[in-house]
Amino acid sequence: MIEVLAAALPASIQDFGRPGYRHLGMPLSGALDPEWMRIANALAGNSASAAVLEMRLVGPRLRVHQPLAIGLGGEFSATIEGRDGTRRPAANWCGHQLAPGEILELGNLRSGIGYLAASGGFRVPPVLGSRSTYVRAGIGGLAGRCLVVGDRLDVGPDLPASVQRLGQAPRLDTGPIRVIAGPQAEYFTAAAWSDFLGAEFTVTREADRMGLRLDGSRLEHEPALGTDIVSDAVTPGAIQVPGDGKPIILLADCQTVGGYPKIATVIGADLRRLGHALPGQKIRFAAIGLDDALAARRAAATALEHCLAAMLPAAREFNLDALYGANLIDGVIDAGHAD
């Protein structure tokens, strides 16, 4: 069990999301960056789809009540506090073994979001095939909401023999966000298209798991077609432009249908980058074709496989407290392998 000692900003349990129910109005949800989620799981010795904790900006402070392996997927300033009060830094892109009573302080995130995997996964009951939290309807995760102080999270019980680390931290691309035009491309003037692909946009403070509202050039609708459509389906990555001309990029928790024209849709390979976007960040767009989008998806999948295949056993930390703590409980950890 993991106890939440402090949780300043939204942190929610996520997995690959809840596909198959969008015709019922149920959003997809799931990790904003499924690649980093997979990395975090691999570092902790978990299967790819184990439920993780997704954090934004600042991670919570957690006390571990059982021997536990964790994986840090993200750019945290994390520390582990032993039962004697000594603190040691917890490296990013690395797995760590914790003993009962130790405290994990995840601290500030230099990446917009980050993932904590715990051995065995966060064991909330699956809802419609997924443990992902969808806060708006109070579905999934821990009671359908983000973590609050005092929460107790079930994890485990599986413990890996060792934990892993990445040889090299993964980097997010910094080029323009690539999009496929449409499905309502014709609702926008030539000037709007020129601005959309030529100008820079800024992420506003209205940025959460449902979407990002952008500031920048006002994108004009074709007067003959107007600013509304009879609702049709949307998807994470769809870029809606309401009457005020300010684009909204939809993300994992977006509704299933929407009534604003969509100028373009972010390609699958670039979507996770937007999950990391913070208020004030600048965004540019580039339109590409479907073949290039498919090639980008393949390249991303291959790169992730390479990254996971190149993991190394984590360097051992000489931590008597962890060894004794672990062995005192039930001897699950072999002292010789308490990395």
Added chain:
Amino acid sequence: MPRLLDLGDGALTLEFGDRIDPALSAKVMASRDALVGEALDGITDVVPTWRSLTVHFDPLRLGRQRLADCLLRCADALMQKSALATRWQIPVCFGGEYGPDLDAVAIATGRSPEAVIETLCATELRVFLLGFLPGFPYLGELPEWLHLPRRATPRGVVPANSLAIAGAQAAIYPWASPGGWHLLGRTPVRLFDLADTGRPALLAPGDNLRFTSIKADSYRQFQVAVAAGELDASHWRLP
């Protein structure tokens, strides 16, 4: 002619038109049924709306061209009596605390509250799509004299299970939510049941339903029975 629109590289929309029109909806549902029959590997979600059908898919497992060809074939499918369509009878307690806008709707339309209830219960409604919230049905179409614009000021909280109308449409809120529609009554029927993984949403696009008017004491009896698990979805289904 229907047209294909790419919604990014992981979704494809078959668009039949850009209006709210039962004839378009019939084509959407027919093509949906035909596509489900094809059972293509790599499709994750099939979402019908008033006027279009969107297929969410994994382009690494299912080629976009293969899906496009299949969708255009399905677009020609004729409306059949859908095997998935069901008829429902949904009890509603109208007016009073459950339907705080009933009197205002009656005044705005120049009819009596009883006439509003009678008309609603006499109209066979169709589920055109689910959206906005999980299990939230867009129902249509209402007789023209009942078409009203949304409330000037939306409510901060519409109670769960409220029956509401706006324009040509009616809806039932499965969850408490902000909303700008006119609240006419409340149903004891549970519209979204997370325990039922086979069919979590009671209603499905293409279904038909009628409302029946019930008194407040019946409403409370139904509510108790639903909470106790004594009335499952089949209780509200018409043969």
